[in-house]
Amino acid sequence: MAYNHRRAEIEWLNWKEKEEKQLRELGVDEDTIQRLHTYDWQQFNKERQYQQRWRDELEEIEQQEEQLPPVRTVEDLLDEIGNEQLFDILRKADKLTLEILLMRMEGYSDSEIAHMMDLDKYAVSMRIYRLRKKLKKYF
Known part of the structure; x- marks a missing residue:
């Protein structure tokens, strides 16, 4: 199944909201929460870029395999x-x-x-x- 950026983003936002709620309950200051949010967002984007590159490369390999004549003997x-x-x-x-x-x-x-x-x-x-x-x- 292809990587769905929007669905992954929604899942990430839901996870992040829960985490930030827990951090606030534990008394973590807003500046730290915001820095964590920024860092986690950067990591999410790196993962998204990796997934996109991986999918593109996989599609390219599959296309190349389709173009090659099969070796049967x-x-x-x-x-x-x-x-x-x-x-x-x-x-x-x-x-x-x-x-x-x-x-x-x-x-x-x-x-x-x-x-x-x-x-x-x-x-x-x-x-x-x-x-x-x-x-x-x-x-």
């Missing part, structure tokens, strides 16, 4: 790579490792991949580990 994965070193490393990897990599990119866990490919979870993890180790040598 190992061949598609290799075709999408623009870096020569990365391409060479992946081209030399065996097909099973590339299929595991593709499934990881799709969001599957090692356990799920192991179950679907009838492998041990450790074998899946080791293949990813070895590929990552090769990649770290070059990058």
Whole structure:
């Protein structure tokens, strides 16, 4: 759900009124209450700006993902790579490792991949580990 500034502002004002009422009952002077109000308002605005930026960035990422063609096969994965070193490393990897990599990119866990490919979870993890180790040598 999108960030609703007006609703958040109303909730903040209600919370602040209750807090200020309690402070007055405790005998806190009006100057201190006003400084707290100003500080809390600044913090509220910082949070609002953060929420707005986060939402904008999320929408931008989603739009970029929609524009990218889906990578469905190992061949598609290799075709999408623009870096020569990365391409060479992946081209030399065996097909099973590339299929595991593709499934990881799709969001599957090692356990799920192991179950679907009838492998041990450790074998899946080791293949990813070895590929990552090769990649770290070059990058």
